[in-house]
Amino acid sequence: MFEYPACMADRATILHADLDAFYASVEQLLDPGLRNTPMAVGSGVVLAASYEAKAFGVSGGMSTRRAKELCPHLKMVGGHFSEYQRLGDAAIDIMKDFTPLVERISIDEAFLDVAGSIHLLGSPTDIAITIRRRVKDELGLPVSVGIARTKHLAKIASQVAKPDGLLLVPADRELEFLHPLPAELMWGVGPVTKARLAEMGIRTIGELAEAPGRSLERLLGAAIGTKLGALAWNSDPRAIEQHHSVSSVSAQSALGRSPVSDELIERTIRHLADRVASRLRAKSKAGHTVTARVRFADLRSVTRSVTLPAAVSVTPIIAEVAESLVRSALHDHPDVHEVSLLAVGVSGLAMESALQLELPLHLEGERIRPGTEAGSSRWVLDKAVDEVREKFGKRSIGYASVVLDESRAVPDEFRELAEH
DNA sequence: TCTGGGGTCCTAGGACCC
DNA sequence: TCTGGGGTCCTAGGACCC
Numbered sequence: 001m002f003e004y005p006a007c008m009a010d011r012a013t014i015l016h017a018d019l020d021a022f023y024a025s026v027e028q029l030l031d032p033g034l035r036n037t038p039m040a041v042g043s044g045v046v047l048a049a050s051y052e053a054k055a056f057g058v059s060g061g062m063s064t065r066r067a068k069e070l071c072p073h074l075k076m077v078g079g080h081f082s083e084y085q086r087l088g089d090a091a092i093d094i095m096k097d098f099t100p101l102v103e104r105i106s107i108d109e110a111f112l113d114v115a116g117s118i119h120l121l122g123s124p125t126d127i128a129i130t131i132r133r134r135v136k137d138e139l140g141l142p143v144s145v146g147i148a149r150t151k152h153l154a155k156i157a158s159q160v161a162k163p164d165g166l167l168l169v170p171a172d173r174e175l176e177f178l179h180p181l182p183a184e185l186m187w188g189v190g191p192v193t194k195a196r197l198a199e200m201g202i203r204t205i206g207e208l209a210e211a212p213g214r215s216l217e218r219l220l221g222a223a224i225g226t227k228l229g230a231l232a233w234n235s236d237p238r239a240i241e242q243h244h245s246v247s248s249v250s251a252q253s254a255l256g257r258s259p260v261s262d263e264l265i266e267r268t269i270r271h272l273a274d275r276v277a278s279r280l281r282a283k284s285k286a287g288h289t290v291t292a293r294v295r296f297a298d299l300r301s302v303t304r305s306v307t308l309p310a311a312v313s314v315t316p317i318i319a320e321v322a323e324s325l326v327r328s329a330l331h332d333h334p335d336v337h338e339v340s341l342l343a344v345g346v347s348g349l350a351m352e353s354a355l356q357l358e359l360p361l362h363l364e365g366e367r368i369r370p371g372t373e374a375g376s377s378r379w380v381l382d383k384a385v386d387e388v389r390e391k392f393g394k395r396s397i398g399y400a401s402v403v404l405d406e407s408r409a410v411p412d413e414f415r416e417l418a419e420h
Numbered sequence: 421t422c423t424g425g426g427g428t429c430c431t432a433g434g435a436c437c438c
Numbered sequence: 439t440c441t442g443g444g445g446t447c448c449t450a451g452g453a454c455c456c
Binding site (some may be wrong): 106188301302307 | 448449451452453454455456
């Protein structure tokens with residue numbers, strides 16, 4: 001554990017807590033036979049690797065075949081996804097004992113602002129030590145914590161602290177800590193941006209900080225260039241956000257290499273639309289824009305979207321619209337005969353309760369019984385179909401049966417949780 | 421190395437309106 | 439009326455995150 005002297009902490013009150021190799025750690029917790037051995041969660045793809053496996057170079061996102069090449073004794077296990085949710089929730093609950101200002105950013109990760117807790121619970125370092133001990137004692141899981149004055153820096157600190165570590169960056173030593181680190185540790189720098197920065201001779205955050213803002217913006221775009229410049233000087237003080245609402249809901253299904261057929265498209269899209277629609281309704285939301293994505297066998301992908309005059313949240317409507325969008329996309333690529341993935345999304349979300357007040361006004365002129373569920377759905381469906389026909393041609397969409405296929409090749413819970 | 425699923429944000433061009 | 443400028447919305451694609 002590496003830590004700067006606590007007396008210099010000053011105003012570093014943001015914690016970033018991140019459970020280590022979360023899925024893999026849970027599996028090792030559930031099955032003692034997996035402890036201290038290189039193992040990973042996943043089937044065709046590594047979703048999460050234990051630290052013993054990471055030592056061999058195995059990492060998330062890697063194909064199982066590649067992982068076995070690197071680590072011949074690697075044990076692959078399927079996931080216990082409901083356990084991940086339960087233990088992730090439990091870890092967050094422990095953090096909430098220390099401050100109400102908890103911003104959860106994924107199943108296994110959260111920011112905390114403990115500024116208001118110091119006089120009762122001790123310094124941010126004391127709080128972080130206690131959180132780490134409680135998560136270990138009560139749940140049996142390792143969690144790393146970074147402490148700094150800003151969220152971005154706290155997150156970098158937790159990455160540097162891993163595995164099973166704690167790192168405080170004092171407010172008066174931020175740039176001293178930040179600038180020697182590689183640029184790709186920054187939030188928002190992935191493989192493409194890393195390569196572009198390397199072209200400019202930029203490899204560390206310090207080199208990025210010294211680069212002229214204008215050349216960064218030219219190279220990376222105005223928004224990203226400006227943002228990275230601010231992050232490199234640690235001058236991006238975002239506050240903890242306890243409630244952020246989702247702005248889109250989507251579902252996708254990988255299909256290997258599947259020959260295009262009406263049957264495949266209908267069955268897959270209806271299943272995806274059902275998943276999206278049910279999640280929308282669970283949140284009491286509906287959305288104006290329906291998007292469909294088709295990935296071809298060669299991994300190129302195209303998207304088609306349409307914005308409707310009314311927000312939708314009903315399975316058959318989303319299915320009909322998405323299906324027509326898929327057909328439109330395939331129509332534009334007549335050379336394509338195999339697809340490897342289909343996706344359906346709904347965005348432009350609004351609360352459903354607010355929307356239903358508006359609907360009857362439109363329904364009056366449509367000779368549909370206002371206010372009834374069936375009438376509203378039918379009206380929106382007709383409008384949606386009209387909209388799509390206008391944009392993509394009359395033959396692009398028809399009223400197919402809306403019987404849903406409930407068969408599900410992959411357990412849904414497998415789809416909803418993911419970690420890298 | 422091309423293999424999973426669910427998200428966010430940004431960009432650029434075009435349509436449309438005033 | 440073809441001559442200016444600005445704002446907003448929509449669509450498609452891309453990078454990135456966990």
